[in-house]
Amino acid sequence: MSVNKRLLEEKSSQELEEYIKSENKFVPEANQYAYEILKSRGRIFTDEENERFSTTVINKNNTDTAVHSNYKKAAEFLYISAFLGIGNLIWKYDTLHNGFEIFIAIIVLAFGFTLAYFTSKGIEWFKYLLLVLFGLGILGIPFIISNIKIDPVIGIINIVQMILQIWGLVLLFKIPKAVDNSQPV
Structure with a gap:
């Protein structure tokens, strides 16, 4: 009012x-x-x-907006997934042959952290964007399977990342629709 x-x-x-x-x-x-x-x-x-x-x-x-705890938990899972991406990059540093590949790797990692950040802010429509991006990521399952055969550490990291992302999405979709994140605390 x-x-x-x-x-x-x-x-x-x-x-x-x-x-x-x-x-x-x-x-x-x-x-x-x-x-x-x-x-x-x-x-x-x-x-x-x-x-x-x-x-x-x-x-x-000093009023802050209340954000449902599931947004925070889901963001934590996405942050962990992004940090695992850094571990993945360090483990396979020999695949970065030139500046362009390094640039792409940094952009992908920054994108992962950005997704986690906006999720933590409680933006309601963001879960649908994450769902679409995760759906596109499902197309990479054959590569994950081949990674397990070639380099088991990378394959396991990829599987853990996928599990964390699924868990985060489940948490986001368990948030009741009545939660309005624009109300001050």
Whole structure:
């Protein structure tokens, strides 16, 4: 709910006094505006009133949005998967022959960390993007199987990454639709 400061400015000082009483029926934003208007009109406030309204300003500026815990857990799994990608890269460093291959490897790792970051922010539609990307990644299963035969360590890392990503997706889709991540804490 938004408070129109201009409407409050039209009120008399006596009417605004009702807004700054400690137990009133008005929303905190209206109380804060009334305090600011009265202060600009020259009203002297007690230390208690000044402290109460300065605390309100601090609390208003420090509001964070609540993010469902499954977003955080899923992001942790995606971060672990990205870190395993770094381990994968270190294990097979000899495959990076030139600058372009190194650039592509860095972009892929940065993309993994970016996906995890945005997941941790609780963006609701992001789980669908992750699902599509995971679906495209399923096409790589034959390569994972061949990696197990050629280099078992890389194959196992790839399987663990896939399990972590599946687990993260399951957590994201278990979030109830009623959760609104835009509400302040």
